[in-house]
Amino acid sequence: MSMQNNLDALYRQVIMDHYKNPRNRGEIMNDALTINMNNPSCGDKIQLHMKVDNGVVSDAKFTGEGCSISLSSASMMTEAVRGKSVEEALELSGIFSDMVQGEDYDDEKYELGDIEALQGVTKFPARIKCATLAWKAMEKGLDPENVD
Amino acid sequence: MLDVRKVREQFPILHQEVNGAPLVYLDNAATSQKPLQVTEALEDYYRRYNSNVHRGVHTLSNVATDAYEGARDKVQSFINAGKREEIVFTRGTTTAINTVAASFGRANVQEGDEIVLTPMEHHSNLIPWQQLAKATGAVLKYIPLQPDGTVSVESARSTISERTKIVTMVHVSNVFGTMNPVKEVAQIAHENGAVMVVDGAQSTPHKKVDVQDLNCDFFAFSAHKMCGPTGIGVLYGKKRLLEDMEPFEFGGEMIDEVGLYDATWKEVPYKFEGGTPIIAGAIGLNAAIDFLNEIGLDDIKTHEQQLAKYAMDELASYDDIEVYGPPADERAGIVTFNIHDVHPHDTATVLDTKGVAIRAGHHCARPLMNWLDVAATARASFYLYNTEEDVDAFVDALVTTKEYFGDVYAE
Numbered sequence: 424m425s426m427q428n429n430l431d432a433l434y435r436q437v438i439m440d441h442y443k444n445p446r447n448r449g450e451i452m453n454d455a456l457t458i459n460m461n462n463p464s465c466g467d468k469i470q471l472h473m474k475v476d477n478g479v480v481s482d483a484k485f486t487g488e489g490c491s492i493s494l495s496s497a498s499m500m501t502e503a504v505r506g507k508s509v510e511e512a513l514e515l516s517g518i519f520s521d522m523v524q525g526e527d528y529d530d531e532k533y534e535l536g537d538i539e540a541l542q543g544v545t546k547f548p549a550r551i552k553c554a555t556l557a558w559k560a561m562e563k564g565l566d567p568e569n570v571d
Numbered sequence: 572m573l574d575v576r577k578v579r580e581q582f583p584i585l586h587q588e589v590n591g592a593p594l595v596y597l598d599n600a601a602t603s604q605k606p607l608q609v610t611e612a613l614e615d616y617y618r619r620y621n622s623n624v625h626r627g628v629h630t631l632s633n634v635a636t637d638a639y640e641g642a643r644d645k646v647q648s649f650i651n652a653g654k655r656e657e658i659v660f661t662r663g664t665t666t667a668i669n670t671v672a673a674s675f676g677r678a679n680v681q682e683g684d685e686i687v688l689t690p691m692e693h694h695s696n697l698i699p700w701q702q703l704a705k706a707t708g709a710v711l712k713y714i715p716l717q718p719d720g721t722v723s724v725e726s727a728r729s730t731i732s733e734r735t736k737i738v739t740m741v742h743v744s745n746v747f748g749t750m751n752p753v754k755e756v757a758q759i760a761h762e763n764g765a766v767m768v769v770d771g772a773q774s775t776p777h778k779k780v781d782v783q784d785l786n787c788d789f790f791a792f793s794a795h796k797m798c799g800p801t802g803i804g805v806l807y808g809k810k811r812l813l814e815d816m817e818p819f820e821f822g823g824e825m826i827d828e829v830g831l832y833d834a835t836w837k838e839v840p841y842k843f844e845g846g847t848p849i850i851a852g853a854i855g856l857n858a859a860i861d862f863l864n865e866i867g868l869d870d871i872k873t874h875e876q877q878l879a880k881y882a883m884d885e886l887a888s889y890d891d892i893e894v895y896g897p898p899a900d901e902r903a904g905i906v907t908f909n910i911h912d913v914h915p916h917d918t919a920t921v922l923d924t925k926g927v928a929i930r931a932g933h934h935c936a937r938p939l940m941n942w943l944d945v946a947a948t949a950r951a952s953f954y955l956y957n958t959e960e961d962v963d964a965f966v967d968a969l970v971t972t973k974e975y976f977g978d979v980y981a982e
Contacts, residue, residue, distance in 0.1 A: 426590045426924040430975070433920070465916060466933040466940065466947040488946040490914035547920060 432543035441495035460560035471560040497557035581606035592926030600952035612858035642853035651781040659806040659840040664772040665695040667791035667806035670819040672699035682708030685735040696770040742774035747896030748905030799859035803852030820845040875904030878953040904953035915949035925968040
């Protein structure tokens with residue numbers, strides 16, 4: 424594949440849509456978990472806010488700044504985890520991690536939808552960390568030690 | 572006049588394609604490429620006379636010791652230090668500054684004392700002082716920047732006081748390429764009884780440095796940004812100050828007498844060079860200095876400034892590209908910028924697909940990014956082997972980036 428095709432695969436329209444029109448951008452009032460996650464090598468900063476009720480992620484929002492890949496990924500992630508159980512959300516994160524690292528991933532267990540657009544980062548190793556930033560924040564927040 | 576074509580022959584790495592396009596390497600402020608003269612010196616050492624220094628009786632050890640100590644002499648004349656003992660080899664700028672902060676700082680800075688610095692410091696000349704301030708109860712005071720991102724002597728004067736023990740400043744900013752008035756500030760520091768520490772990581776590759784003329788007390792730099800190998804740098808310190816300082820690392824090579832419960836130290840600079848020293852690194856640095864001297868630092872500086880000016884003139888014709896910092900004639904060959912509405916990572920990714928290597932991020936200068944009120948920037952930095960064609964390829968790639976994201980947004 425040419426570099427131009429790689430570039431087009433990285434910056435798919437759906438990714439740029441999430442970047443320009445992020446879903447779930449903002450904070451959650453009252454009793455939300457907040458996880459700060461930085462990418463110290465490049466300066467991206469994400470604050471993820473989640474509400475977990477009875478083992479289910481009832482709400483997820485994010486604030487912060489970053490590149491098109493990290494912010495679009497955060498937007499997609501917050502959409503994807505809403506309504507999922509903690510276990511499901513963590514499992515989805517594992518699938519996402521497999522996908523962006525170019526490994527075989529399970530594309531049947533969950534409806535991946537927009538998320539699959541981020542596959543393009545596999546051709547850009549330096550950008551994988553951008554794609555996983557918000558997901559790492561989610562994993563940290565849903566770590567059993569942080570959830571009642 | 573610098574003969575770029577001839578210079579480029581010394582750098583085989585530049586003659587390759589990256590992602591299907593000729594490599595345009597514009598990340599020199601992060602690290603420079605290495606000429607054959609340097610890689611051959613390293614290879615020669617390892618092939619012909621690799622040996623430990625200072626302790627062998629055998630011939631190879633003597634040859635290696637001469638080469639290692641010869642590098643010290645070379646560095647002494649390169650920065651015009653008064654004495655060869657004032658040149659300490661370290662792992663790099665970071666270790667050099669940490670040595671001063673930990674050794675000089677802990678012994679001379681007390682609660683309520685002031686350490687004066689600027690918001691444009693690289694993290695390597697910021698975090699060691701933060702840690703020193705925390706450990707001693709000293710206060711960090713920042714010289715406010717001028718609106719164009721420069722440091723004025725007047726604002727330095729009004730920040731430094733009689734409570735100031737250390738004044739420190741980057742010689743050339745790794746973000747703006749600005750040259751700071753360290754000589755004038757050193758004088759103000761001395762009038763107030765403070766020492767002056769200069770971070771020279773971005774100045775030594777590009778301009779003639781004279782530490783006696785600057786009259787700074789400590790000066791730190793790295794070889795790898797000036798055509799030398801990674802893993803070696805230099806701490807220059809005035810001899811009487813180094814003599815009063817405790818070693819930073821302890822072990823072999825730096826001792827005089829050793830008993831079961833106590834030990835004494837060698838003379839300077841050896842008490843600061845614990846363990847087997849960075850022999851190959853010093854030999855590589857020696858070769859790098861020869862290389863730069865043969866071309867001439869004045870010509871190198873002129874060449875870079877011309878490239879920076881050419882690049883800035885080109886970028887000025889685009890309303891949606893913002894360049895940070897002062898005009899080209901007041902800076903080294905560093906151009907820091909952003910394309911409106913395009914994150915610098917995205918810019919750098921598109922440029923990489925065109926073979927153009929730039930840096931995107933905070934450049935280890937978070938406080939300066941805050942001052943600029945940006946999360947990150949893109950940075951192109953030029954060196955002696957870059958050409959106007961490199962600048963053209965860079966600008967073309969930026970135009971492509973603008974169009975690319977313009978189209979993507981429009982969809």
